[in-house]
Amino acid sequence: MIKEDTQSTETGSAPDLQRKAAMALLAQATAPEIAALWAGWSDKPEIETLRGPETGLVMLRGRIGGGGAPFNLGEATVTRATVRLGNGAVGHAYALGRHREKVRLAAVFDALWQQPECRDAVERAVLAPIADRLERDRTSKRAETAATKVDFFTMVRGDD
Amino acid sequence: MYVAVKGGEAAIRNAHKLLADRRRGDRDVAPIQLDQIVEQMSLAVDRVMAEGSLYDPELAALAIKQARGDLIEAIFLVRAYRTTLPRFGYTKALETAQMQIERRISATFKDLPGGQLLGPTFDYTHRLLDPELAEDAPIEAPDQREEPEVFTPRVTDILGHDGMIEEDGELPEGAVAGDLTREPLTFPLERDLRLQALARGDEGFLLGLAYSTQRGYARSHPFVGEIRIGEVEVELEVAELDFPLTLGTIRVTECQMVNQFKGSAKQPPQFTRGYGLVFGQSERKAMSMSLCDRALRARELGEDITATAQDEEFVISHSDNVQSTGFVEHLKLPHYVDFQAELDLIRRMRAEHERNRLDGAETKEAAE
DSSP states (O other): OHHHHHHTOOSOOHHHHHHHHHHHHHHHSOHHHHHHHHHTOSSOOOEEEEEEEEEEEEEEEEEGGGTSSEEEEEEEEEEEEEEEETTSOEEEEEEESSOHHHHHHHHHHHHHHTSHHHHHHHIIIIIHHHHHHHHHHHHHHHHHHHTTBOOOOOOOOSOO | OOOOOOOOHHHHHHHHHHHHHHHHOOTTSOOOOHHHHHHHSHHHHHHHHHHHTEEOHHHHHHHHHHTTTOHHHHHHHHHHHHTTSOEEEEEEEOOGGGOEEEEEEOSSOSSOTTOOBOOSOSTTOOOOOOGGGGTTOOOOOOOOOOOOOOOOOOHHHHHHTTTSBOOSOOOSTTOOOOOTTTSOOOSSOOHHHHHHHHHTSOHHHHHHHHHHHHTTTTOOOOEEEEEEEEEEEEEEOOTTOSSOEEEEEEEEEEEEEEEOOOOOSSSOOOBEEEEEEEESSOHHHHHHHHHHHHHTTTTTTTOOOOSGGGOHHHHHHHOOHHHHHHHHHGGGSOOHHHHHHHHHHHHHHHHHHHHHHHHHHHHHHHHO
């Protein structure tokens, strides 16, 4: 998962790539999943909400022919939040859908992740379980699809 | 003199109360839950998202429930809802080549990298009603097959290598993708705006037009180069961060239609293409869209415009089912004054007609 994310970015320094990967995982967490991870987080900081959580739209773009010029395909709901922790660290989160509490918690974990003393704990206790679950889902979906792959064989016709 | 008439408040209030009652139906039957609609009516949800032009399965499910299963009404509700939200921005273009594939078939190549993956399809079912579904028989888990992850190239890229097929469509240098939700349409359109309109267009309308092209009205000799369904990542660039953010994944259906083209003085003969991309799992819509996209490229490709499916103004102006239903259904609203005026006019015309008839008879008698 993290490997794929780093691939899709052309610019940005290494810490940016790591943060991008972390934020991607937080965005893909389910609401109950991240709520449970937050419940299990022991040293809860003071949190001030700077923005949101608020829901809006993004216009999704496709490409003509799949790889050509962009066109506007249609919109999706997105929720975003920005928080500041007691020690001043600021975290952002954006995710598809309208799960406000999920996005607020994702912003909190983003702020925590940016602090060197918390990063390991966030990666171990929060990001790793989300990444594992996503990978399990992906693997089983891929295997289910693979089971529907057509294996062609040739029928031999004729008398000889 | 125009006299405004008011009334009907109580009737309307009671009608809406009655609607709520009928929507709920028999209270002894459990009310349907949104997660049940999302999970078990997922293709209806996909259609509402596609034609409502808003990707949000829970909202689409709510709209379906509120509309009593009337999908065009549900699409209308979703369109109305989207106008209440601010727009945060435009995403980066979806990379369908990187799709986590759930279904992928090609009618042009049997053996292709990644293979033919049937996925959860109605194809090859016998279309016999299954009485067991009326009961709650347990459903077996799907089979799994361990396969190494392989890159599944788009079929059009395979054909593209030797110039047998035209490239993905480009817009003129410096062009920004048009957005029909921001600017009213003015004809003629570029292909980007046509694709936006087709992506949200009514499935039935586009299906009928697509069928007409197969029956000889703007025939384009189509082959399904590829259909793929699966999840793609959505990325957004935001001001507060200097890298694009992953927002999550959405499911889309993509259809690459491959069509013949005899070439021109400038271009050697090659295959041309029609493109379809639709929210959710909807290959009927994606296929119809790609056939219509190809037909609507007649002007660009120097083809004679002889059929309805090639008439951009006709197709795009009538493909939106919210617009269509709005104008067709407004006819049932009170037109009492208009109709009185028409009635008056007809009366006067009839009187005149009668006078003319009598005059004519008299003149005829006088002549005799």
